[in-house]
Amino acid sequence: MKKEYDYLIVGSGLFGSVFAHEATKAGKKCLILDKRKHTGGNIYCENIEGINVHKYGPHIFHTNDKKIWDYVNQFVNFNHFVYSPLSLSKGKLYNLPFNMNTFYQLWGTKTPAEAKNKIEQQIKEFGSDNPKNLEEQALSLVGKDIYETLIKGYTEKQWGRKATELPAFIIKRLPVRFTFDNNYFNDRYQGIPIGGYNKIIENLLENIEVKLDTDYFENKEYFENIATKIVFTGKIDEYFDYRFGKLEYRSLRFETQILDTENFQGNAGINYNDIEYQHTRIVEHKHFEFGNQKKTVVTKEYPENWTSEKEAYYPINDEKNQAIYLNYKKLSETLNNVIFGGRLAEYKYYDMHQIIASALIKSKKELENG
Template sequence: MKEKKYDYLIVGAGLFGSVFAHEMTKRNKKCLVIDKRDHLGGNVYCEEKEGINVHKYGAHIFHTNDKRIWDYVNQFATFNNYVNSPVSLSKGKLYNLPFNMNTFYQLWGTKTPEEAKAVIDKQIEEYGSKSPKNLEEQALSLVGKDIYETLIKEYTEKQWGKKATELPAFIIKRLPVRYTYNNNYFNDKYQGIPEGGYNTIIEGLLEGVETKTGVDFFQDKEHLLSLADNIVYTGKIDEFYEYKYGQLEYRSLRFEHELHDMPNYQGNAVVNYNDSEYAFTRIIEHKHFEFGNQEKTIVTKEYPEQWDRSKEAYYPINNDQNQEIFRQYKKEAEKEDSVIFGGRLAEYRYYDMHQIIASSLNKVQEVLKLEANT
């Protein structure tokens, strides 16, 4: 039998595939990484324009409590001390996020945690439900009427393309309420943006790895499968199995990038737009991620969209119907001897960056253990 050219064909050059390729290459395995886009890096890819690293597929802010993952990414980049502190525009007023003492002062003029908690508790008692049947009832039961109507309702309806009363309660499992004057969106110990953008991390991971962009796995599947002993597949799992159990659903996003001939457009990296009169949910000003002082600025408006196969799949819709379809694909995947499924599309779940890196590293260990036992 003819020996195959590669140990691993890795379909998708995002974080999962790039970490897997890096770790296996370190162990003298021969890898080929392919991606149908014209660049490496998946959704963390940054495009340099006017000296600004533009997060082409939406804002990516690295944050984790896991020192192992923090140390891992710091091999490939130096991280700055950016702290995510978004603000939210609602009915002409700006509010701090996440919900904290600054937000409560802006809403009600409360100055102490006791005063703020009393307002929230009273509203939960008045408007909440013991058994929330939809997202609106769930949110009212967690934070009360004012926060819900000012900062959640219209934003969420734009995000999902449905009324809050038509959305399942499980979408909002919890809504963090902080009784401190702390605008840091994440509670994680480690946070920042890689200096020079995320491409520095991807380039470090894929150094010495053979890569090909503009290659659609499904256009030349038979030939590509013949090249390697094993496949690492990070695309949509239902597409891999030709949608035999049905199509999984997602929400998509559309991005409009704008160059402005001014040094500062909105004074913050992230500004949410709650009101339904704006079709977009937020505006990102990329230079603020790296404290840029360029003469021009680039902003991105983010529009949620109904997904179809011609669009990028961003957020899985993990309702009961889709989870049942996914379970059938997962059973198929578990029977595979030489195909490894990994990443948000192959696993049909939302991952933060640190989680996807951890998932890939864990998968590497799992594969190595299996190899050692055969």
């Protein structure tokens, strides 16, 4: 008996929205569920004082893949925003990522040779041939000054643990540039959608049925029976009722304020390294779209321990959690009628372009075989 929908898609973030769009183009009937009151997942923007506020943390689109860039540009035009964050440490501002401007601010070095020599001396003095934790790894990559000024405090706040208690693999590498270049990303294509990210999602989901404020798990049996296949973008351990245990995440808390000033900090993002600040950064949203509104909106970002009542933002990909995830992954591969995709379903940190690429690959494979 033919079911009402070809695909039931759980989650209206980028993975679910791209999959739904591609399936609909191929003549399939889709229904999207989202437990939030809006579509778009974590890229959702809320308009406040005429400013597109990134409700779940700042998102800057960047990619080297022209196919992905062309794909998103069919839904919305992008501006020419380039992310060049600053970092406040011990009362001084430093440019990120680590580049010649940063090294001049730290040491007064003016040439690449001077900066390289300084870093190499510190690696030789403080580094380790076999780093056993994040602190040892960082010292072995960039030396003491950069680590203590621009990495240690921020990282410990981000993860809620001492750097000596964090695994070394968290920072397998640190980008170091010996040019005066504050562009945070190396990617050729960068920008923010003109008018905000909601426009992408709205255009992806045009003419697709969406049910908001709807929890799939509250009526799982019913939803499973109305569609031929399920595309699941939520937490994979939750899907399997935590039979191998719960996966762990870090969460975030946001404090957003409207300020009666045109320009609060002069930059889209400033990191706060020092431990006396509980927040890790302040984002001023108008700068993503070069806004000239009379007021401004800023958000302080606070990392938090995750609980089931909070949003899961960053998977903790240590050995213990990876072992649990692999059990879920093997189990997921035994299901012929469920497709798992996205950050939570794959327990993997994805950038936006990577999620889109994954959704396009999986939808193509599914639609060619379906």
